Amino acid sequence: MRKRAALALLLLVGWTAEARDWQRAVVIGTSETQVTSPMMREQKNIVHYTVETKDFLLMLDYTYHPSKKQDEPDQPGKNTPPTIALGEEIKLALSGHTAYLIDVHGKEVKMHVKKKSKI
Numbered sequence: 070m071r072k073r074a075a076l077a078l079l080l081l082v083g084w085t086a087e088a089r090d091w092q093r094a095v096v097i098g099t100s101e102t103q104v105t106s107p108m109m110r111e112q113k114n115i116v117h118y119t120v121e122t123k124d125f126l127l128m129l130d131y132t133y134h135p136s137k138k139q140d141e142p143d144q145p146g147k148n149t150p151p152t153i154a155l156g157e158e159i160k161l162a163l164s165g166h167t168a169y170l171i172d173v174h175g176k177e178v179k180m181h182v183k184k185k186s187k188i
Contacts, residue, residue, distance in 0.1 A: 089162035089169060094122045096155050111137065116150040118180065120168075121188070122161060128184035129168050151178040 098119035105112045111134055118129040136148040151172040153159060160171040168180045 089164070091160045091162050091171075092122055093158050094120050094127075094161035094170075095158055096153055097121050099153075099155060101150075114150070117183075118153070120161060120170075124188060126186050126188055127163075127168065127182060129170075129180040130183050131178065131180045151176070153178070 096118055100117045102115045102117065103112060104115060113132055113134050116131045116133075118127075118131065120127040120129055131150055133150055134148060151170075152174060153170060153172050162169040163182070166182045168182050170178045170180060172178050
C-alpha cells in the first residue's frame with residue numbers, strides 16, 4: 070500500500086511541475102563585484118550579467134561565495150560563477166523576479182532579475 074501511495078505522489082508531483090517557457094537570449098556583458106563587511110561571516114561575489122532577448126534587456130545577478138581554502142577544488146555554482154558564453158545564444162526562462170539560464174555544460178542556473186526593460 071505504501072508503494073502505491075508513493076507512486077501516486079510521485080506522479081502527482083511530476084504532473085504539477087512547472088514547465089519553463091524557454092526563449093533565446095544573448096549575454097552581451099558581464100561584471101563582478103566583491104562584497105565584504107565586518108558584519109559578514111564570509112566574502113561574497115556578485116556577477117552581473119546583461120542579457121538581451123528579442124523583447125527585453127535584462128540585468129541579472131548571480132551570487133556565490135569564493136573558496137576559502139587553496140586546496141579546495143572549484144565547483145561551478147558553489148564557489149565559482151557558472152560558465153556562460155558571452156556573445157553566444159543561450160536558453161533563458163523568466164518567472165517573476167527569477168531568471169533561469171542554461172550554461173555551457175547544460176546545467177540550469179537560477180539568477181535574480183535586477184532590472185527588466187523593453188527594447
